Amino acid sequence: MAIERAGTLPLQSEHNIVASRQMVRALCQELKLTLVDQTKMITAASELSRNTLIHGGGGTMRWAFVENNGRAGLQLVFEDQGPGIADVALALTDGWTSGTGMGLGLPGSKRLVNDFDLQSAPGAGTRVSITKWK
């Protein structure tokens, strides 16, 4: 997978969640995703940005236009140095929640994108990577 262009956005405040949605919207439009795919990607970005801020204590969103076998895509990576997730499989179950939400953020986001990768361990932070292909 080749990276064509990339950037980073801070996720340290609620204001940054709005900024990340707006950034992802502009990137999706540049990639010319369909309206439904744009909406799904922005929604997933909103959920994961909030997770990074609330559960991870803040972090970053890295974005990249990627290419694989002639197919263009947008990849977003959400990273924090927070407490991490002890049971990753459980966190990806619908309805599981750490107490502050409805437990839809992770499993819901996974359904909205093409590729989803979650890496986390207690004390080691969390890294979620999502990709939407055109």
Next chain:
Amino acid sequence: MDRIPILRMGETLLVTIQVDMQDQTALTLQDDLASQIAKTGASGVMIDISALEIVDSFVGRMLTSISGIARILSATTVVVGMQPAVAITLVELGLSLEGVRTALNVERGMELLQRAREESSLGH
């Protein structure tokens, strides 16, 4: 922080969400609506989300919660104008907006609130 205005039209409170809300703005709107319903005795609440390009789980939860609070305060809530792409995304996200009444547009939303008023005045 932005504050979403609440307009009163007879017995209905009308809210048009036109900005990409911060989470705190959504929570403030929820509180403002609860106090306005209690203060005005409004029997209906209409929330126009036609300008919203996304509804995530946070905003979805706010809509569900406003409907619940309004119902307990004896008012009917209707959410109008949801864009099709938003509806598709919400369902895939796993959010069904249970207990939230919806209508395609403002006109149909008004009809729904009027019917709800007639039913409650008949004691149904």
